[in-house]
Amino acid sequence: MHDIRAIRENPQAFDAALARRGVSALSSQLLTLDEARRAKILAAETAQADQNKAAKAIGAAKAKGDEAEFERLRAEVADKKSEVAAMQAEAKDLDIQLTEMLAGIPNLPYDDIPDGEDEADNIELHRWGTPKTFAFKPKEHYELAGVIPGMDFETAAKLSGARFVVLKGAVARIHRALAQFMLNTHVDENGLTEMNTPVLVREEAMYGTGQLPKFGEDSYLMREGLWLIPTSEVTLTNTVAGEILDEAALPRRMTSHTLCFRSEAGSAGKDTSGMLRQHQFEKVEMVSITKPDESDAEQQRMLRCAEGILEKLGIPYRTIVLCTGDMGFGARRTFDIEAWLPGQDTYREISSVSTCGDFQARRMNARFRPEAGGKPEFVHTLNGSGLAVGRCLIAVLENGQQEDGSVTLPEALAPYLGGKLTLTVAGELV
Structure with missing residues (x-):
């Protein structure tokens, strides 16, 4: 959510930043609504003052026995009361219109974000590891002989339809081991607090992190107004919704392993083979709540946490910064980590690490109280995959594949x- 006061102070800068995201200028519409809203509020307050003044005069007229003045003032108060109620209703309606408009506008990119229209304009920052040279043509994960017995798409389709998978036996165990390895690394080495959160949330939680109202079609609405989470970013970030935290409690660093659900609206025909793009998947998420002056450093720290998982697993990757046209709705800056998949002969996204500034905090009304005193300030929120478990499974299987279809697994998974x-x-573990 954007701060209307900041838009009032510099509408040109607001429109210029929106233009970088391919959004037409909106400050004029916003400020027109804002001006009408404030004018109506002022008019209602003025009428309320007149009503209060007349109400006080009623008692004086009654005491003097001036019945005519008493009746006139009583009628005036009644009229003012109706007038005030109508003005307040109009002001509320204008406020709702303004809030709804602000809620549908994406976050503004930081100045250091490259301009661009889509993923073709993203910029690579660095690479780690060297993709293995195979003496044979590498296969995709679902084609490997050792994987086929443990990755059942037909049964999943019978149960749930397309874009689901049933993992069995050794493959299911490797998948579980990866999630445990990620969680333990984040808790024991990276200092994150493990959380176990619901996968069903109220509409307010989805609104708080920006999934609603604009992107409802991308998620699943269940009975009683509850939504299945697309990622535990929603639950972890909303733990501070409506709170005023002490500055000393920041940063708050959390991680959670959950099921995630996405309708994949608009992705028809993309990545339909294998388990790269599923309606139900698992992710180990990282969320940080910080002070504004620490959020840039925190994003770099979170990026290293995610990269470190791949390095421990020996998976080559590259890190890119997303251009303005490819960033998510709530992000001000996003780094993507792409793991090398030899079966596709390319890098594919396995983590996004984003800083949202105070964009989500305003929607959630999440603030902190400065130790030096003064008014509470909005926190900054950050989120990142640490990592997508299914995609990490794919990377481990494809990078460790042997010519006969068996797979050599990373040493880091031995304890699990x-x-x-x-x-x-x-399809057995030995």
Whole structure:
């Protein structure tokens, strides 16, 4: 959510920043609504003052026995009361219109974000690791002999339809091991607090992190107005909704492993093979709540946390900064980490690490109280995948594949797999 006061102070800068995201100038419409809203509020307050003045005079007229003046003032108060109620209703309606308009406007990019229209204009920052040279043509994850027994798309389709998968046996265990490895690393080494949060949330929580109202079609609405989370960014970030935190309590760093649900609206025909793009998937999420002057450094710290997971697993990756046309709705800056998938002979996204500034905090009314005193200020919120578990499974399987269809697994997973680091052609761990 944007601050209307900041738009009043510099409408040209607001429109210029929106233009970088491909959005037409909106300050004029916003300020027209804002001016009408404030004028109506002022008129209602003036009428309220007149009503109060007349109400006081009623008592004086009654005391003097001036019945005619008493009746005139009583009628005036009644008229003013109706007038005030109408003005307040109009002001409220204008306020709702302004809020709804502000809620549909994306966040403004930081000045250091490259301009661009889509992913083709993203800029690579660095790479880690060297993609393995295979003596054979590498296969995609779902084609590997050792994986086929443990990745059942037909049964999943019978149960739930397209874009679901049933993991079985050794493959399911590797998937679970990856999630445990990520969580333990973030808690034991990166200092994050593990959280176990619901996957069903109220509409207010989805609104707070920007999934609603604009992107409702991308998520699943259940009975009783509850939504399935697209990521635990929603639950972790909303733990501070409506709160005023002490400055000493910041930063607050959290991580959670949850099921995630996305309708994948608009992605028809994309990545339909294998488990790269699913309606239900698992992710280990990271969320940080910080002071404004610490959020840039916190984003870099979170990026390193996510990159470190891939480095421990020995998965080559590249890190890019998203251009203005490819960033998410609520982000001011986003770094994507893309893991090397030899089966596709390309890098594919496995993590996005975003800073939202105070954009989400305004929607949630999440603030902190400065130790030096003064009014509470909005916190900054950040989120990042640490990592997408299913996509990490794909990367591990494809990078460790052998010519016979077996898979050599990363040493980092040994404690979680009983020391068994080979997925055999028969789909067993040894």
